[in-house]
Amino acid sequence: MRISAVRAHPAGAPLRRPFAFSQWLFTHRETLIVEVETAEGITGWGEAYGPAKPNAAAVMEFFAPKILGRDPRDTEDLWQFLFARSLDYGQKGTMLAALSALDIAFWDIRAKDAGRPLYRALGAARQRSVRCYATGFYPPREDDGETAEARFEAEAAQYRAMGFRAAKMKVGFGLERDVHLVETVRRALGEEIRLMIDANHAYDPITAVALARRVEQHDIGWFEEPVSPLDMEGYLEVKRGTTIPIAGGECEATRFAFEPWLRRRAFDYAQPDLCACGGISEGMKIATLASAHSVHVTPHAWGSAIGQAAALQFYAARPRHPGSLTPEEKWIECDSTENPFRTEIVAEPVRFEAGEWLLPEAPGLGVEIDRDALKRFAL
Ligand SMILES: [Mg+2]
Known part of the structure; x- marks a missing residue:
C-alpha cells in the first residue's frame, strides 16, 4: 500500500452565539481536517488542533512531500521518521498538531485495511x-x-x-x-x-x-x-x-x-x-x-x-x-x-x-x- 496524495482542508465557521472562557471570547471556530489517500483506494482522515492555516502549511509544505509513496500502515516507523525530521523546529504546537493529524489518518487506514474499528x-x-x-x-x-x-x-x-x-x-x-x-x-x-x-x-x-x-x-x-x-x-x-x-x-x-x-x-x-x-x-x-x-x-x-x-x-x-x-x-x-x-x-x-x-x-x-x-x- 502506498500514499498517493495528502490534502489539507482548513475549515471555519462563525458562532451564532459567541461564548467566553477564561482566556478570550470565541466568536468562531476553526480546525484542520487532513486527508491521506492511497493508491489502493483506502482514504484516511485526521485532524490537527489549533489554527487551521498554519497547521495546513505544516502538513502540506513540510510533511506531505516526505511521505508520498510510503506505506501508511507503517505507523510506528512513519511517526519516528516525521518526528525526527521536525524535532529541531517544534516539539509541540503546530509541528506536532500536523504530525498528529497524519498519524490519525495513518491509523484510520491501517484499521480500515484490517477491517476492524480502530480501538x-x-x-x-x-x-x-x-x-x-x-x-x-x-x-x-x-x-x-x-x-x-x-x-x-x-x-x-x-x-x-x-x-x-x-x-x-x-x-x-x-x-x-x-x-x-x-x-x-x-x-x-x-x-x-x-x-x-x-x-x-x-x-x-x-x-x-x-x-x-x-x-x-x-x-x-x-x-x-x-x-x-x-x-x-x-x-x-x-x-x-x-x-x-x-x-x-x-x-x-x-x-x-x-x-x-x-x-x-x-x-x-x-x-x-x-x-x-x-x-x-x-x-x-x-x-x-x-x-x-x-x-x-x-x-x-x-x-x-x-x-x-x-x-x-x-x-x-x-x-x-x-x-x-x-x-x-x-x-x-x-x-x-x-x-x-x-x-x-x-x-x-x-x-x-x-x-x-x-x-x-x-x-x-x-x-x-x-x-x-x-x-x-x-x-
Ligand atoms: Mg480544558
Missing part, C-alpha cells in the same frame, strides 16, 4: 459504549441578552434530559464570580450529576487553592488546568492544597513532555489531545506511561467529528491501571458547545445515547467525511 485494531475487546461528560457552561457575551445564570440553568436541564451523569463547567473569571457560578450550576444539576471545573490556566497557585477550598463542598470531580501549563511546581502546590483531584495536559505533547508530569503525579487525570499530542501512536505511549504512575487518562477533545472519533477510539483502547472487579466509572469529554464540525461534516456522527457514546462498528475511525459539507466550511 479493536489497537487490541481492545468489543465494547458497546463509553460514558461521557458534557463540556459546556461557557458564559455568554455580555451583550447577548441572556445572563450566564439563565443560560446555565437551561443547559443543566438539557444535559439532564440527555442522560449525562457528569458535566464540566468553566471557571477562571475571578474568585467570587466563579464561586457564584459553581453554586448556580450545582443547584441546577442537582446532587446526582458529577461536576468538574476548568480554569484554562487562569490562576496563580494561591488563587487556585482559594477557589478549590471554596467549592470543595460541591463535590467537584476534578479541577482542570488550575494554573499555567508551564508551572509544574504550581500544579503540585494546588494538589497539596485541596482534596479535589487535579487534571491537566491538554497543552502538552509527546511522551517526553508528559513524562515528568506523570512521574511526579502533578495531575491525577492526564488529558492529552489526540489531535495535538502526536496522534494515536503517541497518545498510546503517553497512556502507557500514565498507567505506570497510576494516573488516569481522559483525552481532551474539542474538535471535529474526526478528533472526537479519534479520542473515543483511543479511550476505549487505552491501558488502565490499577484494575478492579468493580472499577470506578470514568468519563471522556463530550464537547457540547456550538460546533458544526462535530455534527455537520460527517455523514453520520458518533451515536450518543443516554450520556454515552456508542463505539462505531465500522472499520477505522468509524466516521466518514461528507465532502460537500466540508466544502461549505472551507477557509
Whole structure:
C-alpha cells in the first residue's frame, strides 16, 4: 500500500452565539481536517488542533512531500521518521498538531485495511459504549441578552434530559464570580450529576487553592488546568492544597513532555489531545506511561467529528491501571458547545445515547467525511 496524495482542508465557521472562557471570547471556530489517500483506494482522515492555516502549511509544505509513496500502515516507523525530521523546529504546537493529524489518518487506514474499528485494531475487546461528560457552561457575551445564570440553568436541564451523569463547567473569571457560578450550576444539576471545573490556566497557585477550598463542598470531580501549563511546581502546590483531584495536559505533547508530569503525579487525570499530542501512536505511549504512575487518562477533545472519533477510539483502547472487579466509572469529554464540525461534516456522527457514546462498528475511525459539507466550511 502506498500514499498517493495528502490534502489539507482548513475549515471555519462563525458562532451564532459567541461564548467566553477564561482566556478570550470565541466568536468562531476553526480546525484542520487532513486527508491521506492511497493508491489502493483506502482514504484516511485526521485532524490537527489549533489554527487551521498554519497547521495546513505544516502538513502540506513540510510533511506531505516526505511521505508520498510510503506505506501508511507503517505507523510506528512513519511517526519516528516525521518526528525526527521536525524535532529541531517544534516539539509541540503546530509541528506536532500536523504530525498528529497524519498519524490519525495513518491509523484510520491501517484499521480500515484490517477491517476492524480502530480501538479493536489497537487490541481492545468489543465494547458497546463509553460514558461521557458534557463540556459546556461557557458564559455568554455580555451583550447577548441572556445572563450566564439563565443560560446555565437551561443547559443543566438539557444535559439532564440527555442522560449525562457528569458535566464540566468553566471557571477562571475571578474568585467570587466563579464561586457564584459553581453554586448556580450545582443547584441546577442537582446532587446526582458529577461536576468538574476548568480554569484554562487562569490562576496563580494561591488563587487556585482559594477557589478549590471554596467549592470543595460541591463535590467537584476534578479541577482542570488550575494554573499555567508551564508551572509544574504550581500544579503540585494546588494538589497539596485541596482534596479535589487535579487534571491537566491538554497543552502538552509527546511522551517526553508528559513524562515528568506523570512521574511526579502533578495531575491525577492526564488529558492529552489526540489531535495535538502526536496522534494515536503517541497518545498510546503517553497512556502507557500514565498507567505506570497510576494516573488516569481522559483525552481532551474539542474538535471535529474526526478528533472526537479519534479520542473515543483511543479511550476505549487505552491501558488502565490499577484494575478492579468493580472499577470506578470514568468519563471522556463530550464537547457540547456550538460546533458544526462535530455534527455537520460527517455523514453520520458518533451515536450518543443516554450520556454515552456508542463505539462505531465500522472499520477505522468509524466516521466518514461528507465532502460537500466540508466544502461549505472551507477557509
Ligand atoms: Mg480544558
